[in-house]
Amino acid sequence: MNHRLVFSVVMSLLLFGNSSGFAQSTIETTIDAGDLVLKFTRSDDGASLTSIVDKATGRELLAEDRAAFFECVLRKTGTQEDVSITSETGWTQVEIDAAEGDKPFAVRWSGAKNLGPEAAAIRVKASASLDSSKSRISWDLAVETGEDQKTWALRRVAFPQVALADLGAESELLFPSAAGEVKRNPCAKKANYAGLYPGGWSLSMQLMAYYGSDSQAKAVPGLYFSMHDPLGATKTISAKARSDGRSLVLKFDHPAEDMDRAGNGFSLSGRAVWQLLRGDWFDAAMIYREWVAEAEWYPQLAPEGRADTPQWMRELPVWIISGLDGKTGERWGLYGKAGGSPEAVMPDVERFAETVGVPVGFHWYNWHEIPFNDDYPHYFPAKPGFAEAVARLQEKDIYVMPYMNGRLWDSHDRGVEDFQFTSVALPAAAKDEAGQPFFETYRSKQADGETVRLAVMCPFTAIWQEKICETVLRLMNQCGTKGVYIDQVAAAKPVLCFDRSHGHPTGGGNWWVSGYRQGLEKIRKDMPSGHMITTECNAEPFIREFDGYLTWHWQSQDQQPVFPAVYGGSIQMFGRAYRGELNDDDLATRMKASQQLVYGEQIGWFHPRIIDQKENAAFIKQIIALRWHLRRYFYAGRMARPPKPLGEIPIVRADWRWKPDWWVEHPAVYTGAWRLPDENKVVFFAVNVSSRPITCRAALDLADYGLKGEEMQATHLAVDETMNITKTSSTVPRRPDHPLTIPEKTAWAWEVHDRGQHHQ
Structure with missing residues (x-):
C-alpha cells in the first residue's frame, strides 16, 4: 500500500517577550492516509496536532481551540503533588521521523525540562501505522520515566485526546454507554459523558464516533475514534463539549500500572484508531465489529453460533423473574426473607410456562436462607425443597438460573458477626492506596438496623476465584440448576487495587479483566455439560467467559443497538426492567418488548403474573412467538442495518x-x-x-x-x-x-x- 508523508517547512520568527530576540522555529509535518490528512506542528519544545482534514471535501475536522495530543500526570515521591506535562510545550527535545513508504510515522518528546534534573529521563514516543485504503491511522504510545530515578511516578496518561469542530445541528455523537447511545447536536447541547471502562453500567465498549447526520442534504464526514485494546485495560472514556458550544473533546485516559512507584512507565494497551467516517453509528459499529474478532474476549464462533453455549440457551425466547415478596406483581421486593421459597414461586412460574408454550428461563432470587445483599458469600443452605423444585421445573423446559453475587463479601457475614471476613476475605479484598478496603452499601440492613457494608473483592486473588467457583458448582452439581447468574461482573466498574500481595500491578492495567477471566475459565472447565453462566450488564471483555448478559439497564432515550450490531451471535442478551405489570395495558411494556425483539434480545424479565393482564399478555405473546420461530437468526446470524x-x-x-x-x-x-x-x-x-x-x-x-x-x-x-x-x-x-x-x-x-x- 502507498503511504505518503509530505513535509512542508514553515520557518517563522516568533520573538519571545524579552530583549534577547531568541527565535523559535516551527516545522509543519503532514501525514496522508488516504483521505484522512493530519498535520503536526513542531516547535523547539513541543509538538501539536494542528489539523485533521478530509481530503475529498477539504473539510477541517479539528477545532481551532485544540486539545493537547497527550497529557501525562506525574506525582512527586513522598507528596500528594501531581503535575501535568503535555505534548505542547516544556520538552528539551522533540523529533519527528522522516518516514518513508511503510515505515511507521513517529514523534518523540524527551526531557521534561521544567520538572528538575531527574525529569530529564522522561520520554514519550507516539508512533502510527497508516492504512490509505481505509483512511485510517492507528496510534501507539509509550512513556518512560527512567527506571533508576526516584522522584517521579507516572499516575495516568491521557491519549489520544482531540478537540473536534462542531459539525452542526444535525451532527451526532456515538458514545459507548450500555447498548450504545447516539446524542444529537452534542456541542450545542453541552454534552458531557464520561465513565470508567470496563463497566457495563456506563461503558460497555471502547468506540466513539462524531459525524454529520445522513438526514442532511449533504453528508458531513466525521471521525471514528476508538481504542482497539484486545485486553480490556482499565481506562476512562469521555466526550465533553466545550462551554462555547463550538467543539467536542474526545479522550481516553489511562491509569498507569504501578502508579505508586517512581520510575514506572506506560505502554498503550492495543492501538488508538482514527478513521474517516462517511456514515452513521451503524457504520462505526461495523468498523469496530471487524476488529473485535481479534480481541482476547471474543469467543470462537461456528456456523451455529457458540458451540460452548448449550443449544437450549442459544434458543431460549423468554425470561421471567421471581423469588420476591410473593404478594404482588411488584418486582423489587428483594430485601428480606419472605420471597423465594419454592411454594411461593412455583405456581406462577409453571402457569406462565404453560400459557406461552415455549421454553422459559427462570431467574430465581432469594432461593437462599440469608437475606438479599447480606451475609454474602455464604448462600447455603438453600430454602427447603429448592433442589426438588429445580428438578421439577427443568423437566418442563423451565430452565432455572439462581442469583449469586460475583464481587462482594459482607464485612459482617453471619448476622451482625464477623464470621470469615477478617480471617479469610480481608487479605483478598481490593484496597486503596492507604491499604483500606473498598466498601459499598445498598438498601440492605443487618438485624441490629445497621447498613450492610460489602467489600469489593479483588478478582486477581485465588481466594475470591475459588469462592465464586465453589458456589457456582455447588448450585449446578448439588441443586441441579442449568445455569447460574453471577451478579455485577460485567456491570460494575473496576477499582484500582494497591495490594501488592495479590500479584498484579498496582493501579491500572488489564489485571481486573484477566483476574476474572482466570476464575471464570476454571468454572467453565469444571461445570457440567449443557450448563451456562450469565452476569449483569454488558461490559465487552467478559463475553467469552459468559453465555448471557442481563441487559436490564438498556433504558435510555437515545440508545441505539450498537452493542447488538457488534456482538450479535457471540453472546445472548436478555432481560429488561419492565416495572409496568400493574398496568394492564402498558405502553412502556410494549415499547420495551418490541425493542428487545429488534435488538435480538431474549424477551422479558417479566413477572410471571403478566399473563393475567389481557392486553399486556396478548402483545408479549406475539413478540415471544416471533422470537421463538426466528431464533436461529439471533444465535447463528448477525444484526443488519435497521430499516427506517x-x-x-x-x-x-x-x-x-x-x-x-x-x-x-x-x-x-x-x-x-x-x-x-x-x-x-x-x-x-x-x-x-x-x-x-x-x-x-x-x-x-x-x-x-x-x-x-x-x-x-x-x-x-x-x-x-x-x-x-x-x-x-x-x-x-x-x-x-x-x-x-x-x-x-x-x-x-x-x-x-x-x-x-x-x-x-
Whole structure:
C-alpha cells in the first residue's frame, strides 16, 4: 500500500517577550492516509496536532481551540503533588521521523525540562501505522520515566485526546454507554459523558464516533475514534463539549500500572484508531465489529453460533423473574426473607410456562436462607425443597438460573458477626492506596438496623476465584440448576487495587479483566455439560467467559443497538426492567418488548403474573412467538442495518419507570433486521406499539443486505391469538417501496431470500 508523508517547512520568527530576540522555529509535518490528512506542528519544545482534514471535501475536522495530543500526570515521591506535562510545550527535545513508504510515522518528546534534573529521563514516543485504503491511522504510545530515578511516578496518561469542530445541528455523537447511545447536536447541547471502562453500567465498549447526520442534504464526514485494546485495560472514556458550544473533546485516559512507584512507565494497551467516517453509528459499529474478532474476549464462533453455549440457551425466547415478596406483581421486593421459597414461586412460574408454550428461563432470587445483599458469600443452605423444585421445573423446559453475587463479601457475614471476613476475605479484598478496603452499601440492613457494608473483592486473588467457583458448582452439581447468574461482573466498574500481595500491578492495567477471566475459565472447565453462566450488564471483555448478559439497564432515550450490531451471535442478551405489570395495558411494556425483539434480545424479565393482564399478555405473546420461530437468526446470524420507516408515524411517549419520571419517546413503529449471511437470508421486523393502525413504508435496497437479483421471495409472518405463526409468501422487488398498514399493537416479520433459494 502507498503511504505518503509530505513535509512542508514553515520557518517563522516568533520573538519571545524579552530583549534577547531568541527565535523559535516551527516545522509543519503532514501525514496522508488516504483521505484522512493530519498535520503536526513542531516547535523547539513541543509538538501539536494542528489539523485533521478530509481530503475529498477539504473539510477541517479539528477545532481551532485544540486539545493537547497527550497529557501525562506525574506525582512527586513522598507528596500528594501531581503535575501535568503535555505534548505542547516544556520538552528539551522533540523529533519527528522522516518516514518513508511503510515505515511507521513517529514523534518523540524527551526531557521534561521544567520538572528538575531527574525529569530529564522522561520520554514519550507516539508512533502510527497508516492504512490509505481505509483512511485510517492507528496510534501507539509509550512513556518512560527512567527506571533508576526516584522522584517521579507516572499516575495516568491521557491519549489520544482531540478537540473536534462542531459539525452542526444535525451532527451526532456515538458514545459507548450500555447498548450504545447516539446524542444529537452534542456541542450545542453541552454534552458531557464520561465513565470508567470496563463497566457495563456506563461503558460497555471502547468506540466513539462524531459525524454529520445522513438526514442532511449533504453528508458531513466525521471521525471514528476508538481504542482497539484486545485486553480490556482499565481506562476512562469521555466526550465533553466545550462551554462555547463550538467543539467536542474526545479522550481516553489511562491509569498507569504501578502508579505508586517512581520510575514506572506506560505502554498503550492495543492501538488508538482514527478513521474517516462517511456514515452513521451503524457504520462505526461495523468498523469496530471487524476488529473485535481479534480481541482476547471474543469467543470462537461456528456456523451455529457458540458451540460452548448449550443449544437450549442459544434458543431460549423468554425470561421471567421471581423469588420476591410473593404478594404482588411488584418486582423489587428483594430485601428480606419472605420471597423465594419454592411454594411461593412455583405456581406462577409453571402457569406462565404453560400459557406461552415455549421454553422459559427462570431467574430465581432469594432461593437462599440469608437475606438479599447480606451475609454474602455464604448462600447455603438453600430454602427447603429448592433442589426438588429445580428438578421439577427443568423437566418442563423451565430452565432455572439462581442469583449469586460475583464481587462482594459482607464485612459482617453471619448476622451482625464477623464470621470469615477478617480471617479469610480481608487479605483478598481490593484496597486503596492507604491499604483500606473498598466498601459499598445498598438498601440492605443487618438485624441490629445497621447498613450492610460489602467489600469489593479483588478478582486477581485465588481466594475470591475459588469462592465464586465453589458456589457456582455447588448450585449446578448439588441443586441441579442449568445455569447460574453471577451478579455485577460485567456491570460494575473496576477499582484500582494497591495490594501488592495479590500479584498484579498496582493501579491500572488489564489485571481486573484477566483476574476474572482466570476464575471464570476454571468454572467453565469444571461445570457440567449443557450448563451456562450469565452476569449483569454488558461490559465487552467478559463475553467469552459468559453465555448471557442481563441487559436490564438498556433504558435510555437515545440508545441505539450498537452493542447488538457488534456482538450479535457471540453472546445472548436478555432481560429488561419492565416495572409496568400493574398496568394492564402498558405502553412502556410494549415499547420495551418490541425493542428487545429488534435488538435480538431474549424477551422479558417479566413477572410471571403478566399473563393475567389481557392486553399486556396478548402483545408479549406475539413478540415471544416471533422470537421463538426466528431464533436461529439471533444465535447463528448477525444484526443488519435497521430499516427506517417512512411516512406519518406518530411519536409515542411512556414512563419506563427506570427511575422516577423516566420518560422515553420513540416512533410508534419499531423496526429491525437480522441476517444469516452464509444462507443469504434476512428477516425484517416491524412492530406497531400504538393503539391505532399505522401506514408506513421502508425505502430499502435489498442488495445492501446481501441479496442478489431484481426480485426476491418474501414470507410474511404474523401471530394469531393461539401464538401460531401464519405465513404468506410473495415476490418483492429489489427496492420495495410500497406502503403497508400495520394494525394496532401488532408485530410482523418478513423473511426474505433469493428467489432460486430453497426456503424452509
